[in-house]
Amino acid sequence: MLVASKDGRPIPPFLEISDASDHPVAARITTLPTTLIWSRATNTVTAEIVGYRNARHYAQSVAAAVRAAMVGDGAS
Numbered sequence: 001m002l003v004a005s006k007d008g009r010p011i012p013p014f015l016e017i018s019d020a021s022d023h024p025v026a027a028r029i030t031t032l033p034t035t036l037i038w039s040r041a042t043n044t045v046t047a048e049i050v051g052y053r054n055a056r057h058y059a060q061s062v063a064a065a066v067r068a069a070m071v072g073d074g075a076s
Contacts, residue, residue, distance in 0.1 A: 001014075002018055002023070002026070003016070003017045003018065004017060004018045004019070004020035004023050004026035004029075005017040005018070005019065005020055006020045006021070006032065025045065031050050031051065033050075033051070033052055034048060034049070034050050034051075035048070035049040035062060035065075036048055036049075037049075037062070037065040037066055037068075037069050038069065039069040039070075040069075041069075041070075041071070046065070046068060046069045047065035047068065047069065049061045049062060049065060
């Protein structure tokens with residue numbers, strides 16, 4: 001898991017972060033929050049969830065994106 005911060009401050013509950021401005025993928029993000037889902041099978045970002053409507057919608061979006069990324073991963 002990569003947690004990138006635009007302002008260099010930790011994002012609870014994560015203690016370790018990467019500087020978003022120095023990361024090749026995170027540097028292009030302009031809307032916060034943005035969640036990227038990476039697939040080990042394809043070695044690419046397979047989903048991008050932008051914004052936050054509410055907890056239920058966000059959790060459903062992340063769950064669907066993770067399930068889709070796991071297809072062909074051998075992790076399902």
